[in-house]
Amino acid sequence: MTLKAYRTHFYKELEAFYPQEEYETFFKVLAQEYLKLAAYEIPLNFQLELDEAQRNLFDKALSRLQQNEPLQYIVASTEFYGFPFQLSxxxxxxxxxxxxxxxxxxxxxxxxxxxxxxxxxxxxxxxxxxxxxxxxxxxxxxxxxxxxxxxxxxxxxxxxxxxxxxxxxxxxxxxxxxxxxxxxxxxxxxxxxxxxxxxxxxxxxxxxxxxxxxxxxxxxxxxxxxxxxxxxxxxxxxxxxxxxxxxxxxxxxxxxxxxxxxxxxxxxxxxxxxxxxxxx
Ligand SMILES: C[S@@+](CC[C@H](N)C(=O)[O-])C[C@H]1O[C@@H](n2cnc3c(N)ncnc32)[C@H](O)[C@@H]1O
Structure with a gap:
């Protein structure tokens, strides 16, 4: 599945749980984290075929988001006052x-x-x-x-x-x-x-x-x-x-x-x- 197709699937799966703005942000953050892309590179990589390991990472995050787990715990990090912080x-x-x-x-x-x-x-x-x-x-x-x-x-x-x-x-x-x-x-x-x-x-x-x-x-x-x-x-x-x-x-x-x-x-x-x- 391409990154673009996965994005469509991801949005559809989260529609019932979060406002659009929120699930769009989730996808961006996860794509940056799991594919090591800068935000501006995500659309440039829409035709990228996700391999099994990448697909697994996204699928696990998706299921945790459906169970209301905060994104910050899923990626185990956040920003505070512009500084990076690890979380658990x-x-x-x-x-x-x-x-x-x-x-x-x-x-x-x-x-x-x-x-x-x-x-x-x-x-x-x-x-x-x-x-x-x-x-x-x-x-x-x-x-x-x-x-x-x-x-x-x-x-x-x-x-x-x-x-x-x-x-x-x-x-x-x-x-x-x-x-x-x-x-x-x-x-x-x-x-x-x-x-x-x-x-x-x-x-x-x-x-x-x-x-x-x-x-x-x-x-x-x-x-x-x-x-x-x-x-x-x-x-x-x-x-x-x-x-x-x-x-x-x-x-x-x-x-x-x-x-x-x-x-x-x-x-x-x-x-x-x-x-x-x-x-x-
Ligand atoms: C509301 S959190 C604040 C965390 C962080 N300072 C922040 O602002 O994001 C409160 C913190 O107090 C700690 N805490 C709870 N009871 C405590 C106690 N009796 N003595 C010392 N720290 C305690 C908790 O482990 C937690 O980390």
Whole structure:
């Protein structure tokens, strides 16, 4: 079968599952990945006959897409802030709103030699991007998941940056071992009650350890991290959080109670309150 004929088959098989724009993108990404083509070379290769191995790769990806598996897990990679990141099912797929949080920190600390701690690093998206963007910074990153830390370490190495990774359950931590200019976290914040809003591709494939908190204790990570941060931040240090859009008022209140006097809430590109910057 030629690549062009396969594309027709691929589109037809996914029509019932995804909008056209999405399955067209899937095909492009897979053709780039499996045939080692640049995007502009795909139409130039429409008459290429797919061999059995190539056909198998596409067929497997097609069936995984039909089962709602995110494309990023199928190709085991994504881009975050323009940098390449390896992924595995042990790590969350980094989101565009998290890029906005990174951008906020980059704007505030450009051209400085600061110390940064990323709590709940997952793929290392925040820590590795900040280490790339702020070459003078010393970056440390914590996660409780050994498997996530392996991926984060691989991402630091493939992006040629130094990040110190620490395996630690932050909820069990009594005090941070040193002080920092920046503490940043995108911790688990989706309440069990919000599961009904979560699409199958997230619910069935992304790590629940990275996503969910109990309804009764939804801000558990924010409280713990803010309490640790208020002790560990340098005098002009700043705490940055990605937050649950439905709990912005509660999160701001919590930070003020803990002793952060300046708390700034920011909307993401979709107009939802999703980021906080706090100083004491
Ligand atoms: C929402 S994900 C964020 C991942 C990444 N920082 C990002 O923004 O794409 C939360 C991360 O917190 C980690 N995590 C969950 N519970 C933790 C705990 N008790 N201590 C440390 N990290 C934890 C998870 O393994 C996951 O990698």
């Amino acid at each position: 099912p042990a790590v969350l797929i980094p989101r565009p709103e998290t890029e906005e949080l990174v951008d906020w920190i980059y704007t505030d600390f450009k051209n400085t030699s600061c110390t940064i701690l990323d709590i709940g690093t997952g793929s290392g998206a925040i820590a590795v991007s900040l280490a790339k963007l702020l070459p003078e910074a010393k970056v440390t990153a914590i996660d409780v998941s050994e498997d996530a830390l392996k991926i984060a370490e691989a991402n630091a190495s493939s992006n040629a940056v130094n990040v110190q990774f620490i395996k630690q359950d932050i909820l069990d931590c009594q005090a941070l071992d040193r002080s920092y200019d920046v503490i940043v976290s995108n911790p688990p914040y989706v309440r069990d009650l919000e599961k009904v809003e979560i699409k199958a591709n997230v619910l069935n494939y992304e790590p629940h350890l990275a996503l969910f908190v109990e309804d009764q204790n939804a801000l558990i990570f924010y409280k713990k991290i803010a309490e640790l941060a208020i002790q560990a931040l340098q005098p002009n240090g700043i705490l940055y959080f990605e937050i649950n859009q439905y709990l912005s008022v509660e999160t701001v209140g919590l930070l003020k109670n803990i002793g952060f006097s300046q708390v700034e809430l920011r909307d993401d590109f979709a107009g939802k309150p999703r980021m906080i910057k706090a100083q004491h």
